[in-house]
Amino acid sequence: MSLSFDPAEYEQQLAAKRQRLVELLKPFNAPEPEVFESPREHFRLRAEFRLWYEDGKPYYAMFEKGNKYKPILIDQLPIASRRINELMGPLLEACRAEPMLGRKLFQVEFLTTLSGEALVSLCYHRPIDETWDAAAQRLADQLDILVIGRSRGRKRVLSRDHVIEELEVNGRTWRYQQVEGGFTQPNGNVNQHMLSWAQDAAGSNDDDLLELYCGNGNFTLPLSTCFRKVMATELAKSSVYSAITNMEMNGVENVTLVRLASEEVTQALTGVREFRRLQGIDLQSFDFGTVFVDPPRAGLDPATLELVRGYKRIFYISCNPETLAANLLDLSSTHRVTRCSLFDQFPYTHHMESGVLLERV
Template identity: 65%
Template sequence: MSAPQFDPAVYATQLEEKKQRLIDLLAPFGAPEPQVFDSAREHYRLRAEFRLWREGEDRHYAMFAQGDKHTPILLEDFPIASRRINQLMPRLKAAWHGSKVLGFKLFQAEFLTTLADDALITLCYHRPLDEEWQAEAEKLAAELQVNIVGRSRGKRIVIGRDFVEEKLTVAGRVFTYRQPEGAFTQPNGEVNQKMLNWAYEALGERQDDLLELYCGNGNFTLPLATRVRKVLATEISKSSVYAALANLADNAVDNVTLVRLSAEELTEALNEVRPFRRLAGIDLKSYEFGSVFVDPPRAGMDPDTCELTRRFERILYISCNPETLAENIAQLSDTHEITRCAMFDQFPYTHHMESGVLLTRRKA
């Protein structure tokens, strides 16, 4: 993980620059001015990973500048990380210095926390983990009141749970989420909550069905499912699928069918290019899709998937890359127009941003 340039004094200027960049990218499509959702200036990041750097007999948390893996930036705290991470950092450091079992060949520490104040620490080793390590890790987990995952080549030991529990409020309802160790989660919890509320409002109350591509652990699925008759959601990652199924059950959301397919595979299925065993028992023709929700990776939607979304009256699109968002909109702009637009500052002090658009079919 590269070290961001932390300087709250320049935050407002950087936010305005990001807003203008999004405006410029979407200007060819007549987009309305984006609604801007800012971030807390510090303690906003719910996950962090650090390499450990040895100096003499001591090891320190370390990060590196972009492109430089040889000059460590040694850290005692990390202001952009959650308060829980900052509380845990010195206590974990004291533990690896105080225990040869915990400290021996430890090379990386990863923290995953939530707005609900749950925490998981992953400890990565260049040696096999044994029963002695597990006994020490269990004591540490109890002392810190965290879950711990130990990783070494070919082995993974879980102390407590291998996920954290999050609570996010959307339109007054609290949704609970399991967020697995090692799986993708939104790093900025407060801004994620703002994204969920924006998407919930943008979709509106519908009497038809929703197709969701790239659903992950169900981050958006849970609240959006309450706005439509039923949802067909897809995700390719096994760990995310398992988490999403658990999250649907935990929140008593029963109008979602989740299938482990990539967006490209579902496009083939809907186009009747070929059948998929994972769709056995699912009648695709029974859905009355009025909207599609997409939250693709940085590469955006591939051309075939983008073409698929053209079929829908409404395309609700969350993007982590405004350049590929603009490329996808260019493909769709002859049939759809941007009616709502937003920018979410998930990543302060970097050039990265999340954005959202609602595209609706042009009137004939």
């Protein structure tokens, strides 16, 4: 069966999200939000499935939250990319036919791109070694995919562990390395809208940008064209490595990347603490006029709130409108919301991505 959903309800669900955002931002006299819709189908570039066995035959399975014993068996997932849906059947058939691939396989993870690449991770409840590699390579050649094998404590990579995405932002194509297991925006079309909106709202500046939580450089690359220099910070090593690669692939040379948590950035910029990771970086050479934050669901901590308050402009991308509103309550004494937006990254769910631009009063 296919997992059910109703595209006919999309407009109504999006309108409800918009109204929820309007109500949350009403105390801050925010302008009307710009709304960026998602494709109704085939918008999700990542998907993972547990396998459920009946009479020894594997099926893709998903589960209702909190119930891991009653599977929903599926053969297609309309919200997933067309490439994922094209691969689901042939991949499972190949694993059924080849014991080296199918034995004790318990999970399949797909990572696809708008540019057409696909990486599939096969996860096992048994050790895998070089004898698995030959069968996996045949599968990769047959389906024109990248394949990774995972078992406890082991990861076998046949060629590479990443895909290369291409995103169109205001007429320019940016290339991104997206690593298996790393965070990437799941809805590529809406991500392009997010990046274009951020770049447009940033405009042209003769001062510098401070970016916290930069990840693999998703926003960093297009925003680098809007500022004299950028200092981007990220804590996760894998994301830092991808961000460096992405800057090199795109010829971006005005970004300084620093591996620090947001709390550490606050300590460094306020002179509370020195960091060995900042050796060779002249913080005094930066003239930050704008700060860009894309925090986790918990929002900004009190120290980071105080840090960002010191800048003329604050770009805030949020995956949790409730914590966004709570943070705006703190920031509204010094800044006002001049632009806001709703990015429908997650259709058919209550989740939404939103963005605001705050300017000092």
